[in-house]
Amino acid sequence: MKDNRLRTLWQQDRPAVNAWLSLRDGFAAELMAHQGFDALTVDLQHGLADTHTMLPLLQAIAATPTVPVVRVPWLEAGVLMRVLDAGALGVICPMVNTREEAQRFVAWTTYAPRGTRSYGPLRAKLVHGDDYATAADAAIVRFAMIETAQALDHLDAILSVEGLDAIYIGPSDLSLALGCKPAFDSVEPKVAEAIAHILARAQAHNVVAGIHNGSAAGARARAAMGFRFVTAVADAQLLAAGAQAVLAAMRA
Amino acid sequence: MKDNRLRTLWQQDRPAVNAWLSLRDGFAAELMAHQGFDALTVDLQHGLADTHTMLPLLQAIAATPTVPVVRVPWLEAGVLMRVLDAGALGVICPMVNTREEAQRFVAWTTYAPRGTRSYGPLRAKLVHGDDYATAADAAIVRFAMIETAQALDHLDAILSVEGLDAIYIGPSDLSLALGCKPAFDSVEPKVAEAIAHILARAQAHNVVAGIHNGSAAGARARAAMGFRFVTAVADAQLLAAGAQAVLAAMRA
Amino acid sequence: MKDNRLRTLWQQDRPAVNAWLSLRDGFAAELMAHQGFDALTVDLQHGLADTHTMLPLLQAIAATPTVPVVRVPWLEAGVLMRVLDAGALGVICPMVNTREEAQRFVAWTTYAPRGTRSYGPLRAKLVHGDDYATAADAAIVRFAMIETAQALDHLDAILSVEGLDAIYIGPSDLSLALGCKPAFDSVEPKVAEAIAHILARAQAHNVVAGIHNGSAAGARARAAMGFRFVTAVADAQLLAAGAQAVLAAMRA
Amino acid sequence: MKDNRLRTLWQQDRPAVNAWLSLRDGFAAELMAHQGFDALTVDLQHGLADTHTMLPLLQAIAATPTVPVVRVPWLEAGVLMRVLDAGALGVICPMVNTREEAQRFVAWTTYAPRGTRSYGPLRAKLVHGDDYATAADAAIVRFAMIETAQALDHLDAILSVEGLDAIYIGPSDLSLALGCKPAFDSVEPKVAEAIAHILARAQAHNVVAGIHNGSAAGARARAAMGFRFVTAVADAQLLAAGAQAVLAAMRA
Amino acid sequence: MKDNRLRTLWQQDRPAVNAWLSLRDGFAAELMAHQGFDALTVDLQHGLADTHTMLPLLQAIAATPTVPVVRVPWLEAGVLMRVLDAGALGVICPMVNTREEAQRFVAWTTYAPRGTRSYGPLRAKLVHGDDYATAADAAIVRFAMIETAQALDHLDAILSVEGLDAIYIGPSDLSLALGCKPAFDSVEPKVAEAIAHILARAQAHNVVAGIHNGSAAGARARAAMGFRFVTAVADAQLLAAGAQAVLAAMRA
Amino acid sequence: MKDNRLRTLWQQDRPAVNAWLSLRDGFAAELMAHQGFDALTVDLQHGLADTHTMLPLLQAIAATPTVPVVRVPWLEAGVLMRVLDAGALGVICPMVNTREEAQRFVAWTTYAPRGTRSYGPLRAKLVHGDDYATAADAAIVRFAMIETAQALDHLDAILSVEGLDAIYIGPSDLSLALGCKPAFDSVEPKVAEAIAHILARAQAHNVVAGIHNGSAAGARARAAMGFRFVTAVADAQLLAAGAQAVLAAMRA
Numbered sequence A, B, C, D, E, F: 001m002k003d004n005r006l007r008t009l010w011q012q013d014r015p016a017v018n019a020w021l022s023l024r025d026g027f028a029a030e031l032m033a034h035q036g037f038d039a040l041t042v043d044l045q046h047g048l049a050d051t052h053t054m055l056p057l058l059q060a061i062a063a064t065p066t067v068p069v070v071r072v073p074w075l076e077a078g079v080l081m082r083v084l085d086a087g088a089l090g091v092i093c094p095m096v097n098t099r100e101e102a103q104r105f106v107a108w109t110t111y112a113p114r115g116t117r118s119y120g121p122l123r124a125k126l127v128h129g130d131d132y133a134t135a136a137d138a139a140i141v142r143f144a145m146i147e148t149a150q151a152l153d154h155l156d157a158i159l160s161v162e163g164l165d166a167i168y169i170g171p172s173d174l175s176l177a178l179g180c181k182p183a184f185d186s187v188e189p190k191v192a193e194a195i196a197h198i199l200a201r202a203q204a205h206n207v208v209a210g211i212h213n214g215s216a217a218g219a220r221a222r223a224a225m226g227f228r229f230v231t232a233v234a235d236a237q238l239l240a241a242g243a244q245a246v247l248a249a250m251r252a
Helices: A005-011 A026-033 A054-061 A077-085 A099-108 A122-128 A132-139 A149-153 A155-159 A171-177 A189-204 A216-225 A235-251 B005-011 B026-033 B054-061 B077-085 B099-108 B122-128 B132-139 B149-153 B155-159 B171-177 B189-204 B216-225 B235-251 C005-011 C026-033 C054-061 C077-085 C099-108 C122-128 C132-139 C149-153 C155-159 C171-177 C189-204 C216-225 C235-251 D005-011 D026-033 D054-061 D077-085 D099-108 D122-128 D132-139 D149-153 D155-159 D171-177 D189-204 D216-225 D235-251 E005-011 E026-033 E054-061 E077-085 E099-108 E122-128 E132-139 E149-153 E155-159 E171-177 E189-204 E216-225 E235-251 F005-011 F026-033 F054-061 F077-085 F099-108 F122-128 F132-139 F149-153 F155-159 F171-177 F189-204 F216-225 F235-251
Strands: A016-021 A039-043 A067-071 A090-093 A141-146 A166-169 A208-212 A229-234 B016-021 B039-043 B067-071 B090-093 B141-146 B166-169 B208-212 B229-234 C016-021 C039-043 C067-071 C090-093 C141-146 C166-169 C208-212 C229-234 D016-021 D039-043 D067-071 D090-093 D141-146 D166-169 D208-212 D229-234 E016-021 E039-043 E067-071 E090-093 E141-146 E166-169 E208-212 E229-234 F016-021 F039-043 F067-071 F090-093 F141-146 F166-169 F208-212 F229-234
Touching: A005 A016, A016 A026, A016 A235, A016 D235, A026 A039, A026 A054, A026 D235, A026 F054, A026 F122, A039 A054, A039 A090, A054 A067, A054 F026, A054 F054, A077 A090, A077 A099, A077 A122, A099 A141, A099 A155, A122 A132, A122 F026, A141 A149, A141 A155, A149 A155, A149 A189, A155 A189, A166 A189, A171 A189, A171 A208, A189 A208, A216 A229, A216 D235, A229 A235, A229 D235, A235 D016, A235 D026, A235 D216, A235 D229, A235 D235, B005 B016, B016 B026, B016 B208, B016 B235, B016 C235, B026 B039, B026 B054, B026 C235, B026 D054, B026 D122, B039 B054, B039 B090, B054 B067, B054 D026, B054 D054, B077 B090, B077 B099, B077 B122, B099 B141, B099 B155, B122 B132, B122 D026, B141 B149, B141 B155, B149 B155, B149 B189, B155 B189, B166 B189, B171 B189, B171 B208, B189 B208, B216 B229, B216 C235, B229 B235, B229 C235, B235 C016, B235 C026, B235 C216, B235 C229, B235 C235, C005 C016, C016 C026, C016 C235, C026 C039, C026 C054, C026 E054, C026 E122, C039 C054, C039 C090, C054 C067, C054 E026, C054 E054, C077 C090, C077 C099, C077 C122, C099 C141, C099 C155, C122 C132, C122 E026, C141 C149, C141 C155, C149 C155, C149 C189, C155 C189, C166 C189, C171 C189, C171 C208, C189 C208, C216 C229, C229 C235, D005 D016, D016 D026, D016 D235, D026 D039, D026 D054, D039 D054, D039 D090, D054 D067, D077 D090, D077 D099, D077 D122, D099 D141, D099 D155, D122 D132, D141 D149, D141 D155, D149 D155, D149 D189, D155 D189, D166 D189, D171 D189, D171 D208, D189 D208, D216 D229, D229 D235, E005 E016, E016 E026, E016 E208, E016 E235, E016 F235, E026 E039, E026 E054, E026 F235, E039 E054, E039 E090, E054 E067, E077 E090, E077 E099, E077 E122, E099 E141, E099 E155, E122 E132, E141 E149, E141 E155, E149 E155, E149 E189, E155 E189, E166 E189, E171 E189, E171 E208, E189 E208, E216 E229, E216 F235, E229 E235, E229 F235, E235 F016, E235 F026, E235 F216, E235 F229, E235 F235, F005 F016, F016 F026, F016 F235, F026 F039, F026 F054, F039 F054, F039 F090, F054 F067, F077 F090, F077 F099, F077 F122, F099 F141, F099 F155, F122 F132, F141 F149, F141 F155, F149 F155, F149 F189, F155 F189, F166 F189, F171 F189, F171 F208, F189 F208, F216 F229, F229 F235
Parallel strands: A016 A039, A016 A229, A039 A067, A067 A090, A090 A141, A141 A166, A166 A208, A208 A229, B016 B039, B016 B229, B039 B067, B067 B090, B090 B141, B141 B166, B166 B208, B208 B229, C016 C039, C016 C229, C039 C067, C067 C090, C090 C141, C141 C166, C166 C208, C208 C229, D016 D039, D016 D229, D039 D067, D067 D090, D090 D141, D141 D166, D166 D208, D208 D229, E016 E039, E016 E229, E039 E067, E067 E090, E090 E141, E141 E166, E166 E208, E208 E229, F016 F039, F016 F229, F039 F067, F067 F090, F090 F141, F141 F166, F166 F208, F208 F229
Antiparallel strands: none
């Protein structure tokens, strides 16, 4: 099994640039995969893909060096295991709010006897190699999303869970949780403070910090702060923003 | 965000006529949507659709004034949120049996800080408008199904949960729960009594009552009783009953 | 290879009752197949199915005694052969206008050396038996649609093509061709006359005559005239007419 | 049947701004449809969509005022008729090279007795209205692509075919045909000359001229020249160009 | 409702030979179904199928006497009920670790008042008969997977749950749980001992024992031991092993 | 654009070992692609794939060095161009019977001004490189199938068409054409003679000869004769033969 490029970047203290796949179209994924992002995240939570369409997206990415990451809809064993079996090398779990939830997340993504992931990596073994059974636990990156008031309350307890590699901040949900309007880059001060706090605590625990952004500028600023997994853009956003720019130019 | 037509009808004390989509065919949904039902319910529980095929069905409905409703397979956070992100304006949750379950249902379908629905309404925002984040909580209709013995035991506790807009009765499951044969319109007396009881308690709590029926006659009778969301027919039923009538006529 | 039930019915001079699949939903097809029609026709011309979705429809029919028929979009070799490879036991070709077109139709659906159908009946052999290569030519039923002014001009030339088993009348196109409004059952006199003429000539050539109808009553009347393959209804029609009846009853 | 908005724009001598759907994703189409283009063209020739995936794309567009156009893969009767049955209000046919080909194109998209389009507009009638049979011929817009040396030789013969509403220039193929490199906006002089010539001849014949462009600037320039159907952008192009811009910004 | 062939075999103390469907291709399933296995198991856990693609696989099997079994991804009510509604006659639940989990599994697959399965067997009733509501509970076979250390600890408690028809051993997960390498047939002694123990306890409780194997030889050996549901091969394995044999022969 | 590995093998006078994809499952294709065949052929003629499902199959192959080839259903411009746009590096056309047909085949797969292939290689350019427009004509391999009596009559005329790279023999169709039973490896003498003749004439014209076989032994024998593109097996065949072997072993 090859080294997970995310881990390689992090060993070099370099941020991984991630893009978001909200569409569920295999060719859109292939097109995005050929652009050169460090990672692409298939979003099964708020995106359109599901366990059915995830497969061709992961296959499309596989012809490139881009690392395939999947965000699951919820902390559920069945989908977490399917996502890894399908070959994801990173998995993002939304709304991890307590130490116990973080432990379940790690356990469900780690083989026995250390965890309780069920064995049967049909595609993962095909594409990642015959040593998958022994190498997967260490290769896969587990991101717990920190985006609720409850998670802030249990932050250190979550961050200290063994096997949790990274956290990922959803600024929109975090904003709502703190009584603010959902936003990505230009969050309200209370949210900005929370983000800085989460980053600092993650760094203190040697846990990689990632965050969702709404623009390249936002992502760069976050990387400069110390985030090491920065989502810079989503495919659906490229379509909408690009189309609006074209129409504006046509009607100017 | 436009007013949810279900709420408008209810403000006028008029029953909403609903039809059931058990098939998962986009054109069948479009055909049904053009007939003029007040609502169409995509059934992810006992119907054939799933989170994958739900999307084209909701898109097909979107060209008409019909309100898109989805029944989820079970009280699970992931699917509830996906259904709303996809643009459903009503959501029916099966087998809500306790106050705590009703509370979870409401929380998962309501944004923070009041609830815990995660933010990311990709399609919902596109089709319902840019104010979705602030308007969705009040616009969406939440139906808890009352269809078990346990739910009957906790009826008032469930009905008094803040944010629960409506209940929906499944006469077949309710019949089984009471030791009777599954039926829609012609339920056994014990079941009829339970239905009347549920309706009365819902009205007492100012919660809209809905019910599944097997025919237009059944639905009309339920509307006359006071039900304000009456399912009159299912697409699969139209196919089977219609085909049988044609064959009977051919062979007469 | 079992006897084609269409041929069995015709040997007994009995009409085959056919229903039309305009939807492309596998479960709708299965539902229709369990009702007891003699044949179901997957419509690749004006229906929604295509060479992709045809397969699950044919698989759904295969669990029942109903004969699977497919109407191709046009007189094209590629699609005719795919339809037969997929296991269709009858094939309807639209707008066969000349003797030469009828000959091509027969040739493309008949193996060499008599015809030019290419060999590779992957699914057909699996479900119809190992003798498919030798038995298929005689088992398959070929329907040429007679529905244009040109076809009327070449009627006897078409009907005398060896290997053409049957014709199928599309009353709507025939109506348009004769300057009338499209209709199924209640065609204008000029069209009625043409239909009777086609039937008489088909009978004279010992070619089975089939026709599209809009109702059981229409189909029965055609069967009484001598048609031996009568389409009585379409799935999409069942949905629309059924839904309209329910809504009318609700709003009465 | 409502007026075709393309014809309305042209009566006002205004250019229709078109965007190109190369992806085959229903949500991408819906996203594009909500941006406000006058038309969206589903490309069955060089795009990824096919007769199977065309349907959800057309359904997604149907909730907006955008005019649905389809480019067929080739001058073939079967696909032309399917595209119209599915509700397209404009159809672009590639590589129409002779008067006879243009005549076939018009005939296959026009009902008898004037043409030979077969009747069965299942979805088209549902979404465009019950008068579709009589109104469709006049409502639909037929674009013949002029993009080969042969077509240039037969330009006036093609443009004078009755019922041909519009032509559409593919600058890339035209460039190759004239021995130049494929390009959209910055074509070589020989190609620019041919484009101007085609436009002038189209105007002389009262045939609307459309053209494919690679940018809003290119489309505006073409509109200023007199083109009345200008493609300004493609969805796949938005993804690729947008992603490249984001990555460039990240790595600056 | 016909007798479940699995129960018939077991009444005769004969082992059922099962094959595994890891692919999600309808034709691959049909091809496998025509070979004559006693049962085919659609794997929603480690296989590629999901609730979307499960349907055409089950339809493909339905034309043959092969018993359709489904393994669900996890002990979740929603998917268990969907699988049965879709017509599965056997259901395998992974990682059943405690008596309470086994009870939930049985309850969710049994109608009220004995269990809590929700009623709505759309396809199951169509294909299995109108008495499905009363006959299903007794006809369906429920397999709890015993494959963790925790399950070994609670073995008798699990096996004594009323309504649990069978257990199924996953030798790979069991191996990992016991600190060994994942394997099917040639398990390490500690695992072999555990397997023999599980079999003995199942027999003592009159619960049918099933097991996953990697070859016909392995399956035969397990059947000889007393296992009565033996998986002999998986479709994906046939492809890989067969292709490797062909390539080895080509390159010899 | 990288060198087409088929051409590299042929320059070294080595046979390319091809396997056939009759299924239309993306994972089956990926599994086959990782085994190490020189080429995989997606069969749109007698296989289950179509222009819709071809795309994920080609994407699955793209992560490996295996050369993607597609057999089209028929000599039709639209599908030939779609197949190449999708990234196929080889294309097999069935039943090429005359010099004129071979010329059309070559023209439709070659850009202007030498041919008439329309330009728009969306995916082909993405995966094969920005020089696709200029490099594709020389890189793509065009196989004309020789499998009819008519083709035998015009053999030299076909083989001398400029730009035709290869021929491919379908022994089954050739057998039928010569009045024999369809077979792959053990053809009747008359067919064996025809095969040898075709090979000899192809070699005389410096046209690569390929052939379909039913086994590795058959393919090796053909390679020894001088065939340089030998299909050794099909995925569906691996499933059926493998399953039969397992069942035979179980029931021995």
